[in-house]
Every structure is written in C-alpha cells, then in structure tokens.
Amino acid sequence: MKEQLTLLIQQALDALVADAVLPADTAPQIQIERTRDKSHGDLACNIALALAKTARRKPRELAEQICAAMPASPLVTRTEIAGPGFINFFLSDDTAQSVIRRIFEQGTAFGTNDSGAGRKVQVEFVSANPTGPLHVGHGRGAAVGDSLCRLLAATGWDVASEFYYNDAGAQIDNLALSVQARCKGLTPEDPAWPQDGYRGDYIAELAQAYLRGDTVDAEDRHVTGSGDADDLDDIRQFAVAYLRREQDLDLKAFAVHFDEYFLESSLYADGAVERTVARLVETGHCYERDGALWLRTTDYGDDKDRVMRKREGGYTYFLPDVAYHLNKWQRGFERVINEQGADHHSTVTRVRAGLQALQQGIPEGWPDYVLHQMVTVMRDGEEVKLSKRAGSYLTLRDLIDEVGRDATRFFLVARAPNSQLTFDIDLALSQSNENPVYYIQYAHARSCSVMRKLAEQGWDWQAQDALQHLDQLQEEHEKTLLRELDRYPEIVANAALNSEPHTVATYLRELAGAFHTWYNAHKMLVEDRPVRDARIALSQAVGQVIANGLDLLGVSAPEVM
RNA sequence: GGGGGUAUAGCUCAGCUGGAUAGAGCACCGGCCUUCUAAGCCGACGGUCGUAGGUUCGAAUCCUACUACUCCCGCCA
The missing domain is CATH 1.10.730.10 (Isoleucyl-tRNA Synthetase; Domain 1)
Structure with missing residues (x-):
C-alpha cells in the first residue's frame, strides 16, 4: 500500500522535475505515514513540506502541484491538501x-x-548459571528472548535459540561448597558456613536429594548422586544437574524452548579458550602486568584494560566469553542477539573489543544486545528483595503458579525492555480480571x-x-x-x-x-x-x-x- | 568520580525512528445486562511531555548542559 502510494508520488515528482518546477537533482525520501486522525484520511505524505525550500514554493502550493501531477489510481478515492501542506490520501472502500x-x-x-531471507540468526537468552532457580528477572529475559525468536522466525530468519551456562567457574565451586555444608548438617547461621555461600532452602533440598542418591534428568545431562558428603566433585556434578533440571522445569512451565544448551566448560575441554588466548597474544593486543595477562581493550573503546588470565593462572569470565562468541561467529551466525539483564552492560564493550582484537573479520558492532532493566517485585505494597545468596527468593515458577503463564509472559514482555518494570503480585493476583x-x-x-x-x-x-x-x-x-x-x-x-x-x-x-x-x-x-x-x-x-x-x-x- | 538506562495524567505505561488537537489502562465520578460472553461498552475528570537552551517549516521524539531515580564500574558471572 505504502509502496504503491510512494510510486504515485514519485511519478508526480518526476513530472514536476520535467516541468522544471523542481530541480533535476531532487531525490527526496518519500515518507508515507498512517494518519492518527481519520479526518486526515488513511495515509498522508509530508513531501511538500520537505521540498518546499528547494522548490522555492509555499508547501501548500507545491502540494497542489504534486497532486495535479499525480496519476489516478483505483486505490485512492481522493486526495486532499491539509494543514501546513500534508497530502492526505483517502483509500477506496475496496482497498480498505x-x-x-x-x-x-x-x-x-x-x-x-x-525479509530475513533465511539468513542465520542466533538469540541467546536467560543463560542463568545453575546456582539456583530462575527468578523473575530471568523470566523477563525468557519472555523477551523467546518472543524475539518468534518475531525473527516470522520475518524469515533461520533462528536458533541458545542458553549458555557456566558449569565450571568460581560460583559453581561456591555452590558445591554450600551443598556440601548442608550435607554435613551446617546451616547458613553456622559460623563454619562457607563465605558467600548460597543460603536458600533449595540448597538443603538439594543436599537431601544428593544424600538419598537421587538421579536427576536434566535437558542435557543425567546424574546420580553418590551420597558421599566428602566427594566435592561428585557434589558439584550432582548440584549442577539438579539445578539445571529445576531450570528446565521452570522454562517448560513458561513454554520456552532452547535449541541448544551451551556449556562454558566445553570451551575449555576443546581448547577454544587456549586458542583464543594464543590468538590474542599473536595479534599483539596483550601484555603482562602484576603477574596477570591483560587485553588492551582500550584499543577498542573500553575505559580500561581487562585481565584475561589471573595471577594464579585461571581465566576470568571475560576470556571464555570471547571464545564463546568467536564460536558463534564460526558457526555462521551473521547476526547474533544477546538478551541479558542490564547489569551485564559492561560486558558489551569488552566482548566486542575482544572479538575485534582477534582480527577475524568480525564486524565492529557484532553481536547485537538487547538489555532489559531490572524487575522490581511488589507484594503487599512492599518491594520483595531478591537475593540468591541471602535466600530470600521469589522464583519464576512461583509467579507462574500464582498468576498463570499467559499473564506472566504478557506482563514481562509488554513493556520496553529498556525501562524498569514493576511486577505487582497483588495486582496480578487479586485483580487478574483487569x-x-x-x-x-x-x-x-x-x-x-x-x-x-x-x-x-x-x-x-x-x-x-x-x-x-x-x-x-x-x-x-x-x-x-x-x-x-x-x-x-x-x-x-x-x-x-x-x-x-x-x-x-x-x-x-x-x-x-x-x-x-x-x-x-x-x-x-x-x-x-x-x-x-x-x-x-x-x-x-x-x-x-x-x-x-x-x-x-x-x-x-x-x-x- | 566515570559509564549505561529512565523521566509523559494521581498510579502503571504507550507514543508507529521528526508531523497535524500528546494517547491507553487502572483509580475516582456518572450511565449501559429480558438483546451474539458485562473478563465488555459509553461518557466525564485528569498534562508547562523533569528543567534550560539548541537544530528546522515542525520536537515528547534529534543535540548540549543541568536535576532526580536506577544499574554497572572485581584478577565474580
């Protein structure tokens, strides 16, 4: 519709150029927009306003000439000059x-x-670490990310959804220690409780399941607990599988599907991390200082350089992030959208900088990010504080159970990701009719x-x-x-x-x-x-x-x- | 201190990439069920679009500077 009207306008402009009303080099962008007010017709064009100056004519006068020069079309019953010089189009009934x-x-x-023409796009979202159940913030990511996938598929893209999780870092050690402490009968109030341990009740449930020797079936792994409270590695395996299964259930209840679960540990296992370091050293953007290996991310717009390899030898999360995104690029995703919480904003510049430093021909602004702001949860008129470590917790599943999947998804996706969102449980519960x-x-x-x-x-x-x-x-x-x-x-x-x-x-x-x-x-x-x-x-x-x-x-x- | 984000009706939010008289929903007030589902409809009320400048035919929208709130600024992820 707009295209056809644009064509009509273009023909009129060509005619006016031929008549020397408009200069020969006129090449304006013709904008057709929907009218807000029905009395202004169905569609409107502001071209006369935009060209008035170069045509050295009054906008309304120019609009008259454009209309006069426009060929007739069965789409349009009439045109009208209005306001400062808009050309309003009234569509025929049949067209409407x-x-x-x-x-x-x-x-x-x-x-x-x-329009996507079958090109490959990947959307990574949620990507929660397996250290606890999904909370409402993850829910926002899930709702937005999944909807993005659907929108991209609807516009012709070949979409792959992906969930990335850290199954190897310091937080996982922390998790294993917390579960072990529970296995040994400690509580978070105990002086011997691990520093920064996870305090939630789910840790106690997890410990019980481990001691019982339960078997858990997560989306991508299956583990049976040995029940040995001294086997920290076994506890780690079990805890990750257990919490992964919990998250799977949450996501299932939310009707969110992932094509791929990507493990951070696989980047170490297949040498991708080492190769990435070697490549970064090779391209000359690294230096050593204070016993650590740094990447000069300031070469690419970061406000300070970042450590890749710690003094004690381990890598910071930054490096696997770069290796991971290189992996995405190598998988042929010309477009990648990372949906994450805005608290991860600082990684955007860093990851892009790392990718540029690799000199692999990755475009500068790649990948795209959609960052969602914090979700504040209100209950009884008060803010519910969410803290995994402190154990005060409102999970996504709680919310789905209380207000239903449809309402939860709609609420979490219905606002611009970039604005903070207040999820008022009382409103969603007691006035669900509204x-x-x-x-x-x-x-x-x-x-x-x-x-x-x-x-x-x-x-x-x-x-x-x-x-x-x-x-x-x-x-x-x-x-x-x-x-x-x-x-x-x-x-x-x-x-x-x-x-x-x-x-x-x-x-x-x-x-x-x-x-x-x-x-x-x-x-x-x-x-x-x-x-x-x-x-x-x-x-x-x-x-x-x-x-x-x-x-x-x-x-x-x-x-x- | 540096960076991201936000600021629109009493409250929660839209605002179609710069258009004509800034819109919804709640809340409050007044109407509509012997008629296809009242989880609905109609009407009324409600605004210096945070402040001040700038860009131009035209600004809630773009630029600059302030102010307020919020998130980040670790050899955690």
Missing part, C-alpha cells in the same frame, strides 16, 4: 476491505514476511463464540461467499477495525527489526479495544445475510490476527473463556 481477503488467504501466516492479557484473549474468545452461536441458530457461513459482501462494512467502527488490521504486518516487521516485542502487545491491546467497541455497538448475527456474512468475516479476521499476535508473544488464544 481487501485486508480481510489477505487475512483469509494467509491465515496464521498473515503478518509474516521473508489484566490486559485477558482483555485481548477475551476479544479472541468472543470472535469464536459468535461462530458457535451462528451454528446454534442453524445459519451457514462460508468465507468465499462472505468475501463477496465486504462492501456491507460501512459502519465507522468497522472502518476503524479494517485500518487496525491493515497495520499488523508493519507492526510485526518493525518489532522484529528493532527487537521490540512489546510493540506487538501494545498493538493487540488497541486491536482488541476496537473489536470490543464494535462488538457492543453492532450485532453480527443479524437477519440480513450479506451484512451478517460480512461482519462475521470481519470478526474472523480480527480473531485470526489476535491469535497470530498472541502467538508471537507466546501467549495462548483461548476459544472459550
């Missing part, structure tokens, strides 16, 4: 109604496009309900017949809905392009609102068959788009509520 035909033809594919997700789902359920009612009345409805009567959609509310439906493909395209899943949620809220308004204002199941057929077609189209949109958010579209 054709969106229903497209929705019926494309079904669940309506709104998708192939939850926006129900509002949207209800619109979908209503569109399904009408079909059931139709059958009860013994009436028949066929899509192909109904499409013959779309000209019956003459109510203002119906025209509003048609406009809303027509926006959807752009919403999806922009959400994917800008990594902003929340815009889909905003859109669905608006579409559902327009539907409810119409539903209350006009009856669908009327005696007049052409009108009835057309209205049901509209209702079905809305239901389809809501279902498509909710799916991009990982939220269900129930047929009955």
Whole structure:
C-alpha cells in the first residue's frame, strides 16, 4: 500500500522535475505515514513540506502541484491538501476491505514476511548459571528472548535459540561448597558456613536429594548422586544437574524452548579458550602486568584494560566469553542477539573489543544486545528483595503458579525492555480480571463464540461467499477495525527489526479495544445475510490476527473463556 | 568520580525512528445486562511531555548542559 502510494508520488515528482518546477537533482525520501486522525484520511505524505525550500514554493502550493501531477489510481478515492501542506490520501472502500481477503488467504501466516531471507540468526537468552532457580528477572529475559525468536522466525530468519551456562567457574565451586555444608548438617547461621555461600532452602533440598542418591534428568545431562558428603566433585556434578533440571522445569512451565544448551566448560575441554588466548597474544593486543595477562581493550573503546588470565593462572569470565562468541561467529551466525539483564552492560564493550582484537573479520558492532532493566517485585505494597545468596527468593515458577503463564509472559514482555518494570503480585493476583492479557484473549474468545452461536441458530457461513459482501462494512467502527488490521504486518516487521516485542502487545491491546467497541455497538448475527456474512468475516479476521499476535508473544488464544 | 538506562495524567505505561488537537489502562465520578460472553461498552475528570537552551517549516521524539531515580564500574558471572 505504502509502496504503491510512494510510486504515485514519485511519478508526480518526476513530472514536476520535467516541468522544471523542481530541480533535476531532487531525490527526496518519500515518507508515507498512517494518519492518527481519520479526518486526515488513511495515509498522508509530508513531501511538500520537505521540498518546499528547494522548490522555492509555499508547501501548500507545491502540494497542489504534486497532486495535479499525480496519476489516478483505483486505490485512492481522493486526495486532499491539509494543514501546513500534508497530502492526505483517502483509500477506496475496496482497498480498505481487501485486508480481510489477505487475512483469509494467509491465515496464521498473515503478518509474516521473508525479509530475513533465511539468513542465520542466533538469540541467546536467560543463560542463568545453575546456582539456583530462575527468578523473575530471568523470566523477563525468557519472555523477551523467546518472543524475539518468534518475531525473527516470522520475518524469515533461520533462528536458533541458545542458553549458555557456566558449569565450571568460581560460583559453581561456591555452590558445591554450600551443598556440601548442608550435607554435613551446617546451616547458613553456622559460623563454619562457607563465605558467600548460597543460603536458600533449595540448597538443603538439594543436599537431601544428593544424600538419598537421587538421579536427576536434566535437558542435557543425567546424574546420580553418590551420597558421599566428602566427594566435592561428585557434589558439584550432582548440584549442577539438579539445578539445571529445576531450570528446565521452570522454562517448560513458561513454554520456552532452547535449541541448544551451551556449556562454558566445553570451551575449555576443546581448547577454544587456549586458542583464543594464543590468538590474542599473536595479534599483539596483550601484555603482562602484576603477574596477570591483560587485553588492551582500550584499543577498542573500553575505559580500561581487562585481565584475561589471573595471577594464579585461571581465566576470568571475560576470556571464555570471547571464545564463546568467536564460536558463534564460526558457526555462521551473521547476526547474533544477546538478551541479558542490564547489569551485564559492561560486558558489551569488552566482548566486542575482544572479538575485534582477534582480527577475524568480525564486524565492529557484532553481536547485537538487547538489555532489559531490572524487575522490581511488589507484594503487599512492599518491594520483595531478591537475593540468591541471602535466600530470600521469589522464583519464576512461583509467579507462574500464582498468576498463570499467559499473564506472566504478557506482563514481562509488554513493556520496553529498556525501562524498569514493576511486577505487582497483588495486582496480578487479586485483580487478574483487569489484566490486559485477558482483555485481548477475551476479544479472541468472543470472535469464536459468535461462530458457535451462528451454528446454534442453524445459519451457514462460508468465507468465499462472505468475501463477496465486504462492501456491507460501512459502519465507522468497522472502518476503524479494517485500518487496525491493515497495520499488523508493519507492526510485526518493525518489532522484529528493532527487537521490540512489546510493540506487538501494545498493538493487540488497541486491536482488541476496537473489536470490543464494535462488538457492543453492532450485532453480527443479524437477519440480513450479506451484512451478517460480512461482519462475521470481519470478526474472523480480527480473531485470526489476535491469535497470530498472541502467538508471537507466546501467549495462548483461548476459544472459550 | 566515570559509564549505561529512565523521566509523559494521581498510579502503571504507550507514543508507529521528526508531523497535524500528546494517547491507553487502572483509580475516582456518572450511565449501559429480558438483546451474539458485562473478563465488555459509553461518557466525564485528569498534562508547562523533569528543567534550560539548541537544530528546522515542525520536537515528547534529534543535540548540549543541568536535576532526580536506577544499574554497572572485581584478577565474580
């Protein structure tokens, strides 16, 4: 639609250049935008405002000339000059109604496009360390990351989702020591409790399972505890598997799937870390100081250099991070999006710097990052403090159990990742009726309900017949809905392009609102068959788009509520 | 002190990459169920878009400087 109007404008401009109204080198960007106010038509173009100066004419006067030079088109019933010099387009009824035909033809594919052209993209998200259950912050990452995957797939990318976890570092040692302490009957209050040990109750449960000799089946590993409280290595293996399984269950309950679980330890095992160090030394961006090996990340915009190998010989997390991302690059992901908490912001510059220092032809801004801000949880009007080590804990699973998966996902994905989010449990619990997700789902359920009612009345409805009567959609509310439906493909395209899943949620809220308004204002199941057929077609189209949109958010579209 | 982020209605947030009179939802007030699901609808109320400059036909949106809140600044991840 926009493309076709752009073409019309372009033809008009060409004609004006030929008439020497515009200079020959005129090459403006033609912007067509949707109008906010219906009295301004359906679409508008600001080209006359933009070109007024070079044309040395008043904007409105130039707009007149552009309109006069524009070829006629069946898409448009009329154009109008308005305001300071906008050209407003009024689409023909047939053009506006054709969106229903497209929705019926494309079904669940309506709104998708192939702009990704099958290129490989990886989205890494959650990536929680196996040192405790997933909390609400991880939930935000899961909701946003999974929705990003769906959006990218919907726009033609070949998407791979990945969960990276540290199964070898200092935090894991810390975990093993904490479990061992529990095995030996210590509690966090005990003076002999490990420094910075994990204090949560789940550590005690874990210790019991280990002592019992339980077998755990995690997504990527299966371990049986020996029950030997002195075998720290065995405890480590068991604890990691145990917590990985817990996280798997959380993710399953959240309907989030990963194609790959990537172990940090594998980077050591296959020599990738060593090779990365060697390469960095080779390219000359390293130096030794105070017994440690440093990478001169300041060469690439960091505010200070970073240690890669510690004085005592071990590596900092920074180095495996670089090795890991090199691995991603070598796997052929031309685009990688890392969804993480904003508290990891400082790694962005560092990882990119490390990759540049490798001199492997990796683009400068690679990889992309989507950082989400903190989630604050409120209960009884007070902030719930989350601290793994202190043991005060509200897990993602608690939240799903309390308010449901759909509501949890919707809440966590419905806001711009870059703004802080307050998750008010009391609101989500006691007033779940006011939850926006129900509002949207209800619109979908209503569109399904009408079909059931139709059958009860013994009436028949066929899509192909109904499409013959779309000209019956003459109510203002119906025209509003048609406009809303027509926006959807752009919403999806922009959400994917800008990594902003929340815009889909905003859109669905608006579409559902327009539907409810119409539903209350006009009856669908009327005696007049052409009108009835057309209205049901509209209702079905809305239901389809809501279902498509909710799916991009990982939220269900129930047929009955 | 350095860096990231945020600041829009009483509260929670949108604002389509610079457009026309800044929008929703809660909350509060007033209406609508013998009619396809009232988890709904309609109306009213509510704003110096943090402050001050700048860029231009035009700024909530872009730039600069302040202010407030928040996160990060480890040879932890």
